[in-house]
Amino acid sequence: MAAARVEWLDAAKGIAILLVVCHHSLLYLGFLDIRFFPYWEVNSVIALIRMPLFFFCAGITASFAVHRRPRAFWHKRLLPMVWVLAIWTLIYVAADQILPMRRDGLPVRFDLLHPQMNLWFIWVLAIFTALAPLLIRLNGLAVIAVFLVLAGLWHVGLLRYEGALIYPKDIRAILNNAPFYMAGLYFAPAVIAHLADRRRARLVLAGAGTVFAGLVLGAALMPATDDILGKAARFAGVAFGAALAAEIARMGPLSRAFRAIGSRSLEIFLGHQLFIAGAGVMIVALGWPGVATGIVLTPAIALFAVAGSILLKDGISAARMDFIYAPPRSLAHRPTRPSERSPARPPVRAAQG
Numbered sequence: 001m002a003a004a005r006v007e008w009l010d011a012a013k014g015i016a017i018l019l020v021v022c023h024h025s026l027l028y029l030g031f032l033d034i035r036f037f038p039y040w041e042v043n044s045v046i047a048l049i050r051m052p053l054f055f056f057c058a059g060i061t062a063s064f065a066v067h068r069r070p071r072a073f074w075h076k077r078l079l080p081m082v083w084v085l086a087i088w089t090l091i092y093v094a095a096d097q098i099l100p101m102r103r104d105g106l107p108v109r110f111d112l113l114h115p116q117m118n119l120w121f122i123w124v125l126a127i128f129t130a131l132a133p134l135l136i137r138l139n140g141l142a143v144i145a146v147f148l149v150l151a152g153l154w155h156v157g158l159l160r161y162e163g164a165l166i167y168p169k170d171i172r173a174i175l176n177n178a179p180f181y182m183a184g185l186y187f188a189p190a191v192i193a194h195l196a197d198r199r200r201a202r203l204v205l206a207g208a209g210t211v212f213a214g215l216v217l218g219a220a221l222m223p224a225t226d227d228i229l230g231k232a233a234r235f236a237g238v239a240f241g242a243a244l245a246a247e248i249a250r251m252g253p254l255s256r257a258f259r260a261i262g263s264r265s266l267e268i269f270l271g272h273q274l275f276i277a278g279a280g281v282m283i284v285a286l287g288w289p290g291v292a293t294g295i296v297l298t299p300a301i302a303l304f305a306v307a308g309s310i311l312l313k314d315g316i317s318a319a320r321m322d323f324i325y326a327p328p329r330s331l332a333h334r335p336t337r338p339s340e341r342s343p344a345r346p347p348v349r350a351a352q353g
Contacts, residue, residue, distance in 0.1 A: 006192055007259055009057055012245035014262030016054040018306070019046055021272045024118065025301040028276045029294055031103040032283060036294035045216055048230060049237035051121070052180040056238045058125055059184025060192075062132050066185065070133040081126040082112075083327040088270050089116055091324070099277040114167055118273055124173050128181045140186030144179045148231075151175040155227060180238055195246040205247060208239035264310055267325060271309030279304055 026043055029035065065073055089110050095101055096108040101117065108116050115123035135143055153159035154175050161171055184191070195201045215233035219226045249255045261268070279301045283293075316324050 006060075007255065008195060008242070008246040008249040009060060010259040010262035011249045011255060012053060012057050012242055012262065013265040014258035014260070015241060015245055015248075016050060016057065017261060017265040017268050018302070019050040020054070020118075020269065021276075021302045021305050022298065023047070023050060024273060024276055025298050025305065027103055028280050029283075029298060029301070032280060034283070034294045034297065036298065039294070039298055048212075048216070048233045049241050051177060052234045052238045053241040054121070055125070055128075055177045055180040056184040056242065058128070059181040059186075060188040061184075062129060062181075063185050063188035066132050066136050068133075073133050074130065077132075078126060078129045079331065080326055081122055081129060083331075084266075084270065084325065085112060085115070085119055085122050085126065087324055088119060088122075092116055092119070092273070095274055095277070099274070099281060101273060101277050113165065115170065118269065120170060120173055121269070123170070124177060125181075127174060128178065132185060135182070136185065140182065143186070144182050147175060147178040147182065151179075151231075180234070183238070191242065195242060198246075198250065201243050201246040204239055205243035208236050208243060212236040212240050261306070264313070267313035268306055268309040270325070271312050272305035274312075275305040275308035276301055278308075 023043055023046075026039055030040075062077065065077060068076075089108075089112065092101055092108045093110050093116075101108050112123075150159060151172075154172060161168060195204070212233055215229045215236060219229040219233065222229075245258070248258050279297075283297065313325065316322065
């Protein structure tokens with residue numbers, strides 16, 4: 001019997017990537033002094049869900065394969081990330097000669113130790129992937145607690161790194177997002193089983209949504225508690241996002257739309273900045289400043305970037321240049337030795353591994 005696919009996981013990735021594209025559209029329009037502030041207020045709240053949900057999904061995906069031999073796991077999981085990081089840094093460097101790719105006006109550089117623009121996500125994910133086969137042997141709650149403590153120490157200034165090997169902002173990204181990746185990595189079976197029951201999934205949706213709203217409101221009313229309540233809100237937001245995805249996955253046409261977007265989240269993630277930057281150049285050329293245009297342009301640019309990224313991938317595939325998104329088969333499909341084959345896994349885990 002065919003293994004069951006975790007459909008809500010694709011829907012969750014669809015939610016996350018759409019939030020990412022909208023976020024970058026807002027930032028780029030802000031760079032052009034085109035702002036509709038209600039969008040920014042909503043975006044500041046959604047920021048508590050967007051990347052934590054993405055890392056949580058990535059951890060679940062890694063859990064499907066992490067019990068393979070480390071060498072096989074790293075070859076199949078880590079190599080594609082390093083490849084994509086290198087290829088797309090080159091693409092961004094080339095595009096930066098034509099389009100203003102960075103909103104801060106700095107040039108894009110080829111530097112794999114210091115990720116450029118949105119590639120920080122792939123960079124951090126590669127680090128988590130490299131550690132996953134080692135960390136999976138440890139107690140999950142203990143690992144998450146350690147990362148939470150390290151993040152807290154970093155925030156209050158008791159933990160610091162002043163060298164140039166890795167930028168402080170990238171260390172902060174590692175510490176802030178590790179708990180969500182690790183939660184997906186360690187607790188994927190329990191999460192999947194819980195959300196498979198519609199009644200329990202709806203209880204999580206209502207409960208996590210209420211807690212999330214309460215924490216956001218508390219942080220707004222008591223700014224001194226913003227960091228503590230904000231971190232707690234991220235966990236509630238991930239639970240809400242996963243439960244929302246589970247509900248969407250049961251909604252027919254809406255489910256198909258979100259799952260289709262989620263299944264193509266990598267190409268959207270990599271390509272959308274090109275189309276946002278291109279749209280910015282057109283806006284400047286046509287002279288469309290002002291708040292009113294920001295109301296319409298923000299969702300319009302986001303849709304343009306999503307559709308453009310998908311069409312770009314389809315065009316590249318038609319030209320047989322898939323190496324832009326994944327390593328060549330000669331690198332990515334090393335024959336597996338009998339000793340490296342993973343033991344039999346439950347059908348749900350095998351489905352997306």
